[in-house]
Amino acid sequence: MAQHWQELIPIDRYSVTSNGLLHDYDRKVLTFLYQPLIGSTCLSLYMTLWAELEENRLWSESSTHHLLMNLLSINLKDIYEARLKLEGIGLLKTFVKSDESGRTFIYEIHPPLNPEQFFLDGMLNIYLYRKIGKNHFSRLKRFFSDKQKPMEEDYQEVTRAFQDVFASATPGSLQYMQDNKEDLEAEHQQGFIGRQEQKTIQINPNTFDFELLMAGLNESLVPQKALTKKVKEVISNLAFLYGISSIEMKNFILGAINEKDEIDIEDLRKGARDWYQFENYDQLPSLINRTQPAVHQVQVTEPITQEEKLIRLYETTPPIVIFKELSGGVEPSVSNLKIIEEVMIKYKLPPGVVNVLIEVVLRKTDMKFTKNFVESIASHWARLKIKTVKEAMEAARKEERSVKESKKTGKSTKKPIRTEVIPDWFDENGKDSGKEQTIENDKELEAKKRELDEMLKAFRK
Template structure:
């Protein structure tokens, strides 16, 4: 997964397109067959996007993601996760253009017809594993209809020529009749392409190397067969050597590969050699993951790289001793910093880390907003610039903190000010920056504390990189 905060912002514009007409019957298919796999938030997003397109139209008017978040009562990260689940299930295609002011097109794909859904080895197995045998059979029964066999009947349907005739046109067809209008499309229907498997992840060259032409003719490996092999390999986690034996078992007397035999052979192989229970659908990983930094940079640059590439949610999680995530209030505050104050993600990360440590791990809204407004007016756009400004203005920020806590502006006095905890990067300030006075008895201890915290942070990141095999 990639950094969600760099993928989409609440202020980004989007349009909705329908890849063909959708029908009311599609709602039942989404609710009963797809929702157990993608979750209610994803089907709600699909329905909301569908509702934005007027009847007998294929495209909506432009809108922004903040409006969509309000309608669904969700955050931008939850919206993004719901979106990518639809993409992975083949229900949505996403297109984007632009740089700072991005525009998106969300093209809704019609769901598979029930017979196609249950014929798909991955979808049917994952649904069975999710809802259990009894509910699976009930769902299947829901979409079964009576359809009498026609083998005992004789067709007597007339052809077009039996019923109609065409009178030759005496005049040429007007040009306006033949000419298509630009950017206009008649209503149409289309079919879902199903779950898309990546052929690049399966080595068909190695598979063919282990299969002689006598055993499996090359013409038997059609696109449909290869697609099924790739799906079964993904579904059951089987390698090329495993699939070689499975393919051999599926070859018929006519030197063709029977799809049903192929599915049965893969299922039997999995239950015998791997697990008696079917595999369960799960996400590849969480949206937020450990930020992978280059190996050839210094420790200080590593910290800057982390703040520049991590999401604000990840920074809050990393700052928490027990790794707890952001609350709804904190997420709302972050979204305000990003699309109201329009601060870059890296600058928001510096601000969050700075405020958390200065306020005993509390994100005081008034204090955060006051510094954010100052940085926005100063046009701070980079991590390093935010760090430098925090070093230069730290005395002023301390007074703002006291003003926020006490409700009144702190008056200047000769009273000794105790030095506060600061972020690791704050320690490396220029000598020319004035420091608030501190009692001499605590100065050495505080400096040692800074160095110890910096050492632990950098050691923690180095250890994570070692565990990930980066060094």
């Protein structure tokens, strides 16, 4: 993953355009529905870009990103991070052109979903519910809705239809319109100011293995025609939202098929949601960053030493990938994934810090990933307010020194049985420590140590 300084520098110029007219009501939608998910910095960036558009216009003047830094009083890393979140949630599209004079960006801001689209989205509404809780969610639903007063029975509709009021044009009039067609259309390279309906968030269906899903479904129970484009889009979103595999999804589809051999989308969503809440003690999923947020990245220069390269790796790689690589390519189990997710949500540890935690736990417990040990470290680091990879490494080193000191001064003469293989970066001098504690079986444990060291070296490359 590229660093912000490779993607953006203060002298890069940008212009703002709009996908359509933005209304004052959009501000309430952005503030109350989107801000809890993306944060105040993202909202400030969006509002600033919006403000650069003159009233009822679709293009702004050109500016540099240095102006944005001054307007928002934040650094370029934060701007870049906020931009990515706006892109991911569908509020911004970015275009770039590079030439001899440098890079030029076009930021195309998109209007938010309307309240009805948002509350019926199936993804964003779930994340918002988890973020703000039931009471505040219900309050927002009331805020963005109103009672539908039924028409009284005594009233009859007397509205006239178009054809009752207007007559069709004569052939001569139609010919006149045809002759002056160019005058009726927009000018060359111009477009009428308007607004298209905003599309909801959609996970790419290619990320889900539909072939494996169909292989597990009986054609007589679920015909292939039932998997329409709309149904596939919903399945892709549910798989991402709740972490459902192709094999698990089969059960929800079988429960959502109706008497017409069609898949009821609402039943499908409800089945997936109920299953997730049952598996996670009535909780709903939260939005989390895939990799370390730019604001908490410390390795901003090109890494030189092994430790700097490891910091860069942990800052730019998702925890699931790190777990898999440290496990020799073995996919993490469902329980392992739940532990990682819970650590990131419950203790609010950034992804880079979780990567360090994963290595520490796997190395010190002979490649086991037990929930109690993980939570003991995670809760400690959360209390220390650790946010960067470097801080996590320092905390791990400090804990290791404390353990060694307590063993030196301790009265117990019992020899430890378990061998703990310590990561290379535990050594404060940056050298390969290669030291183990007392060994019961020298040959077997030495071979295991070499195997783990080779695995880590290969992973770092």
